[in-house]
Amino acid sequence: MIEIRDINKSFDNNQVLKGISSKFESGVTNLIIGGSGSGKTTLLKCMVGLHQPDSGSVLYDDRDFTPMTFEERIEIRKEIGMLFQGSALFDSQTVEENIMFPLNMFTDQSLAEKRDRVDFCLERVNLQGKNKLFPAELSGGMKKRVGIARAIAMNPKYLFCDEPNSGLDPKTSIVIDELIKEITEEYNTTTIVVTHDMNSVMGIGDYILFLYEGKKFWEGSNKEIAHTDIEELNDFVFASRFMKAAKAKF
Amino acid sequence: MNFTNFGRYLLLLKAVFRRPEKLKIYIRELVKQMNYIGVGSLGLISIISTFIGAVMTLQIAFQLVSDFIPKTIIGSVNRDSSILELSPTISAIVLAGKIGSAISSEIGTMRVTEQIDALEIMGINAPGYLILPKIISGITMVPLLVIISMFLSITGGYIGGTLSGAVSPAEYMQGITTDFNPYTIVVALVKAFVFGFVITSVPAYEGFYVKGGAVEVSQASTRAVVVSCISILACDYIVTQLLL
Numbered sequence: 001m002i003e004i005r006d007i008n009k010s011f012d013n014n015q016v017l018k019g020i021s022s023k024f025e026s027g028v029t030n031l032i033i034g035g036s037g038s039g040k041t042t043l044l045k046c047m048v049g050l051h052q053p054d055s056g057s058v059l060y061d062d063r064d065f066t067p068m069t070f071e072e073r074i075e076i077r078k079e080i081g082m083l084f085q086g087s088a089l090f091d092s093q094t095v096e097e098n099i100m101f102p103l104n105m106f107t108d109q110s111l112a113e114k115r116d117r118v119d120f121c122l123e124r125v126n127l128q129g130k131n132k133l134f135p136a137e138l139s140g141g142m143k144k145r146v147g148i149a150r151a152i153a154m155n156p157k158y159l160f161c162d163e164p165n166s167g168l169d170p171k172t173s174i175v176i177d178e179l180i181k182e183i184t185e186e187y188n189t190t191t192i193v194v195t196h197d198m199n200s201v202m203g204i205g206d207y208i209l210f211l212y213e214g215k216k217f218w219e220g221s222n223k224e225i226a227h228t229d230i231e232e233l234n235d236f237v238f239a240s241r242f243m244k245a246a247k248a249k250f
Numbered sequence: 251m252n253f254t255n256f257g258r259y260l261l262l263l264k265a266v267f268r269r270p271e272k273l274k275i276y277i278r279e280l281v282k283q284m285n286y287i288g289v290g291s292l293g294l295i296s297i298i299s300t301f302i303g304a305v306m307t308l309q310i311a312f313q314l315v316s317d318f319i320p321k322t323i324i325g326s327v328n329r330d331s332s333i334l335e336l337s338p339t340i341s342a343i344v345l346a347g348k349i350g351s352a353i354s355s356e357i358g359t360m361r362v363t364e365q366i367d368a369l370e371i372m373g374i375n376a377p378g379y380l381i382l383p384k385i386i387s388g389i390t391m392v393p394l395l396v397i398i399s400m401f402l403s404i405t406g407g408y409i410g411g412t413l414s415g416a417v418s419p420a421e422y423m424q425g426i427t428t429d430f431n432p433y434t435i436v437v438a439l440v441k442a443f444v445f446g447f448v449i450t451s452v453p454a455y456e457g458f459y460v461k462g463g464a465v466e467v468s469q470a471s472t473r474a475v476v477v478s479c480i481s482i483l484a485c486d487y488i489v490t491q492l493l494l
Binding site: 048049050070073074075077078080082084085086088089090091101102104105106160 | 363371
């Protein structure tokens with residue numbers, strides 16, 4: 001479980017996050033949604049330590065991550081897997097080397113054991129046999145799946161996904177969403193997905209935190225989100241023609 | 251580089267020299283970088299050094315046309331100029347262009363494509379993993395390249411001088427062996443060590459803090475080469491002042 005308490009963050013007198021608190025349970029898919037500039041990626045970066053919040057705390061199973069030094073954070077970071085918006089695969093390394101990288105750094109496994117783990121992770125994301133390809137040889141969807149394989153290589157307790165569907169076609173987006181949900185349930189990870197993709201919201205949003213102008217505006221599930229009368233949330237959720245039509249039928 | 255940048259540069263260096271997570275991985279990376287910086291630059295340094303030595307000999311011969319000055323001076327002036335200044339400084343400036351821009355672009359691209367964030371989230375000390383092998387390669391391989399450059403520059407002087415008839419082989423050989431002070435080699439190697447540090451750490455700093463996209467990466471790369479060259483010349487003056 002991850003808990004955030006009263007997170008504030010400013011950049012050059014522009015307050016991006018304004019006192020956000022929430023709890024993200026394990027075994028369910030937690031979504032952070034909001035329009036562009038609402039602060040969702042900044043919140044994610046504060047949670048994983050890429051930004052230091054101005055005030056507030058981030059607790060990983062009651063371990064306060066915020067005041068820790070780089071060295072103290074390493075133990076928690078070994079339990080974190082992250083899928084980046086652009087996949088962030090290492091260009092100079094093959095798919096196998098990318099997935100093996102955290103294993104090389106933090107485990108004493110033999111090469112055969114590491115190869116087995118790579119094969120297992122690739123099989124899990126349906127990319128068997130792609131071990132020797134370089135990231136430049138992969139499609140956008142395949143890169144995301146390799147990103148997921150790398151994120152789960154160390155059996156993470158916490159899985160973060162930053163816009164996992166950006167730049168993907170709707171069909172591939174659903175594949176990625178389902179993969180994230182399956183992994184969350186299978187390994188009981190605390191999964192936090194930052195997205196503004198309404199298919200993801202409706203498909204996998206067990207818990208949804210809606211940010212608006214840097215504030216926590218609403219929280220609930222995908223079943224509840226269609227029945228709210230909060231104008232800002234409805235403006236966001238039903239912005240597309242498709243969702244408006246779906247709501248009319250609903 | 252203003253004071254804020256210099257402070258950030260020092261803080262980055264502090265992070266670079268943290269204890270490595272796994273020495274074996276760093277050593278593998280070090281060998282890769284040594285191959286790139288050292289072996290990869292050998293051809294360029296060889297060509298430049300040979301021609302500079304040849305041109306130096308011809309110019310010294312041109313300027314010292316006098317019956318009162320023995321031609322052996324051509325060899326000794328070329329030797330001392332090559333060892334003390336041309337080999338370390340020209341090699342370093344050329345390497346700043348070749349290696350510096352590559353280091354800055356590589357790290358800058360990793361920054362804008364979130365690869366550095368990925369390393370940090372995994373719990374890896376990104377400055378250490380990315381920059382330390384490059385700095386160690388720089389401070390070990392640049393002195394080796396400078397030694398080769400000295401040899402080739404003096405050899406180039408011999409070839410250029412004798413082919414043009416500016417100096418006879420015997421006079422040139424006598425010149426380069428007369429009054430040789432081995433301390434000049436020490437000064438040159440100290441310079442090479444300092445330059446090796448500069449041409450790896452400055453571009454790494456420029457790349458590491460890039461924000462934006464392709465345009466900013468290319469700007470950082472240009473800035474890396476410019477700042478490295480100015481730093482090389484400043485360090486050249488300081489080392490020369492201190493050691494000679």
